[in-house]
Amino acid sequence: MFFRAKKTASVADEAHVAAAFMSVIDRTQATIQFEPDGTIQTANENFLKTLGYSLSEVAGRHHSMFVDRTHAQTEDYRRFWQELASGKSFTDQFPRVRKDGSVIWIQATYAPYLDAEGKVRKVIKIATDITERQRGIEGIAEGLRELSNGDLMHRVPSCNAPDIDALGNAFNAAVDQLSTSISAVKEVSSAVERTADEVGQSSADLSQRTESQAATLEQTAAAIEELTSTVRAAADGAREVEASANDAKSTAENGGKVVGEAIDAMSRIEKSSTKISQIISKRRWTATRFSG
Incomplete structure (x- = not known):
């Protein structure tokens, strides 16, 4: 009886701690819960306010309403939900489309919730707006x-x-x-x-x-x-003038020689004439003397 009461108290404490954790998360984070195939079950106020919807506008609809239409048609998106349904978790940064068409970015963890038998009962997303x-x-x-x-x-x-x-x-x-x-x-x-x-x-x-x-x-x-x-x-x-001068000099020198010779000749002639004149005069005197 004592151990049963102690065990009951322990379970109650764990439940209280779990509730406290969920209260903190619900108050500070945006949360949303899905069926394993991605159908929306519920969402807290933070999530609805961030995306611009009311709970009645999202409950029962598929998660793809928050995703770019082109991406929602890809094999990657389909595989994403298949792997979540098989028990795999994802933590990453994701772009999401608000009601007014604008795009926001979230840092989010998608984690399957498992029952006692290990079967996936739901997928819970906890997100923070990092736009x-x-x-x-x-x-x-x-x-x-x-x-x-x-x-x-x-x-x-x-x-x-x-x-x-x-x-x-x-x-x-x-x-x-x-x-x-x-x-x-x-x-x-x-x-x-x-x-x-x-x-x-x-x-x-x-x-x-x-x-x-x-x-x-x-x-x-x-x-x-x-x-x-x-x-x-x-x-x-x-040089030509010099040659001509030399020629003139030679000619002059030759001319001087000829003149000198002429003078000598004339002097001799004069002497001869004088002698002749004396001879003639002497002969006349003699002739006169003998004739008289």
Whole structure:
């Protein structure tokens, strides 16, 4: 009798603890119960409020009413319920469709409830709305995609999930810093480009001046060559003049010799004439003397 009372008390305590657990879960989580084939039995207020339905609108209908129509027709979705009915559990993040057509995300566990014989009697889902967190993650993913495309103007919006919002703020700060760094690089690049243009222009000017100087040198060389030809011609003329002068000198020297010889000859003739004149005069005197 004592042991029976103790056992009864123990069972009562376990039931009380189980009820306490279910009360906490019901108060803080969205829960819904299904037949093994996915037909809805009941749902708590949190679930109904999250999806936007009343209990009368969902009871007796299939779980597929919360799923995208295309996905509800897939083999994966049918196998999902087959495996639940066989006793398998699933915990994951799932997109679900609200009554107004909008999509929410839930972190959920689907678990079969087994009777004493191990047979699946129902499937219970316990879920938490993580839509805000998921949107924050999608926002960061979008920011990364825009960044990979070179868009430094895109910023991640704020998120009500503190940890995701911290990631978004870190992303925005990193993009701000990257944008500042790239702006600085662009300024340096522009300065380098301007310097390169100036160097190119200076090179072009130098090349033009070099070409001009080369042309001037060519003209100078031509002038020097022409001057050299003129000097050479003048030298040739000078040599010809020198030769003519030498010829004139020789001729003059020869002429002087002839004149000298002529003078000598004339002197001799003069002497001869004087002698002749003396002889003639002497003969006349003699003739006169003897005739008288």
